[in-house]
Amino acid sequence: MDYMFFEIEEIKRKRKKLGITQKKLAELVGVSQPLIARIESGDLDPKLSLVKRIFEVLGELEGKGINARRIMNSPVISASPDDGLLDVIDVMREKGISQLPVIKDGSNLGCITESSILKVVMIRGIDGAENMTVKDIMEDPLPEISPNETLESISKMLLNNPALLVVENGKIVGIVTKHDVMKAMRERE
Template structure:
């Protein structure tokens, strides 16, 4: 079975200039966990929910001690974390272009590749989706679920 047989040709995409906030809305509206970043029909990156969630990580402060949930009532936590800095960081995240957080190393497959090849790439690189490219242009996307559904048809 070929990738062409299981891929989705209707791909939700964004451009490198789209804001992180716009991409987050696209993911939610389409109930998907990631999408290709495309410029003139060519895949230039990929962005996932994981990339967005990493934006919410609080920067490591050497020697920072965070209390257990039971100690929160006893320790004035505002003294431990610079809340103003964290709030400022989160406020401007949504207006940044997605190209600042997208993964530029993108694995792709051809529509003529086997689903076994696609499965091997997904498993080896621990990714959830593969853009399908033909002649340098995006023509579809294949996910883990697409491959599993394809296997069910054999």
């Protein structure tokens, strides 16, 4: 009996560590949320088969976790080094994005951000910036990560970068932004 109680306490700990609600766990196991609540609180002595099923689901979730592949945007909207600044501004406004990777022939050459655009307008004025191209103002390339990069690692990298490019087998397959991390956190509910 003590062994079973220890396992039941482990359910709540694992669920909270994974950041999922009782409701979400109940859906994945195929039971009601009140049943999960009663099991976690110790008000119910569940069948061993149910406990095993709950642990199977928790194990699957631990194995999957949130990674770059699950939250990335694909295909990647990008700019070319020869694109005009006004054209890039139009794309950014139309798509509601604050940065674009600069890509040519599949190579990650740089990045253009709202901040880089503002800097050039401050220095050259609006008239001076109108005829510029992306290569005139692009910043360093966005860091590249694998599709299996963890949410924790992604979050740390995004503290100092506007976005991250997801690369698989030498090919850019997606992009992850701060917005994507926040969205992923909300979807776990």
